[in-house]
Amino acid sequence: MAVVLSIKGLTKSYKPGVPVLKGIDLDFEERGLTAIIGSSGTGKSTLIRIINRLVDPSDGSILFKGLELSSIEGRHLREARRRIGMVFQEYNLVERLSVMENLLTGRLGYVSPMNAWRRKFPPEDVAHALELLDVIGLADFAHQRADSLSGGQRQRVGIARALMQRPEILLADEPTSSLDPKTSVEIMDLLKSQGVNNGIPVVVNIHDVELARRFADRIVGMTGGRVVFDGPPDQLSDDHLKLIYGGEGWLQ
């Protein structure tokens, strides 16, 4: 399979001399769900945010389908971001807008601000949004305000918004951390199936090892800003988990 995203020698320090990421090398192929696991503060979130440059890298290369993401700015960066969908832990919806409007914000990279302001989106975008509302099971909620939804519903809207971009890769930063176990499974299921249906790779930060094992095709374990495990879920042993999270009491 062809490599879609290739990260090489990536480092990041928020403060000089205190690196959060200490040289990450990872390749992502054109399909499959990759779960990145690791304890809090180990740089998972930084890593995923560097891919679409919500965080700027200190050094290293991020090659996305032949495009070097680490150094682009302005219009080129915006055009690259349109191709990368992102799902957030706190959903990050525009609370006071309707579900439909929130979905359409996924097209803001394509529609001029003036047309967006007048809610003049191309008919195919609106049709796509209606389709996605069906997919996420919120067809009757198009006109509801985002702040009236439950956590699970909001995260579905968050996923649909990312899919509105017709992304070539889907990133998810702790998408289940604010949700109950049942909803978490449903959200992971949705991420996985949408990745498969759209033929795009999905990269998910997650701290629930069981969920990662259940849904991931590949698990990347990080600790202290480095990748210490990279392989299929069935190869992830307790020894690896001890290495990733430290200690062992929690494994009993």
Added chain:
Amino acid sequence: MSESVALAPMSKAWQRHTLRQKMARTALWLVIAIAVMLSLRSINVIWEFLWDAPEQMMDMGRRMWPPDMAYYPKTVHAALMETFHIATLGTLFSMVFALPLSILAAHNITPHKGLNLFAKTMLVSSRSVNSLVWALLFVAVFGPGPLAGAVAIAFRSIGFVGKLLGEALEEVHFGAIEALKAAGATQTSQILYGYWPAVKPAFWSIMLLRWDINIRESSVLGLVGAGGLGMVMNAAIDTFQWNRVAVILLTIFAVVVIGEVVVTFFRRRLI
């Protein structure tokens, strides 16, 4: 062993203020008392006039009674409408300038220290000058009349609206903005789709509050010749027609009460 446990609460007795804090507080009260005494001396109270005041007030009240109601339809009504227009136009005009300035002042939207400082300086200068002083300036520029009043109201309001709106913009939750950014939205789209929906209730609430204040302010601007009720009031005071002054004061009171009711009604609907 048990003795030390029994003694512990004694040594850890809780006091609200330490000795140093107590001394500082006493000193502060002393300073306030001295300041009040000094300022009383400097304002040169003429005690005879002060003792006389209740009598003078009664006298003025008697001269005002009964209010000259017939004067209302003749002159006061037109002046009242002018006051409304000054307040409303001034508020709308201030909005046009306050919007861009508030965006420039909000450091999360405009991450440029120089521009922030520029906008904040503009907003502070607008607020540091009283409406009456702005009116004096614009009467000198445009001549006496409601235009000077409306522009004065606008210039005073820019600082108020701009500052509050700028602060509302700075408090917008970053998450939604980050999501729009991640979708490749331009800065303009981020403002229109991320910031605007979040500050919209605050914005209308600020505008209504300022309109309410402006109604009150524009009713006195006429004292310096900038149109509206104040001009009529000034004329009545100058000619000692206290019955007319009474009508004008009653009108202002009624307008402020009605303004309050209207603003409260709309604010409840907006938020």
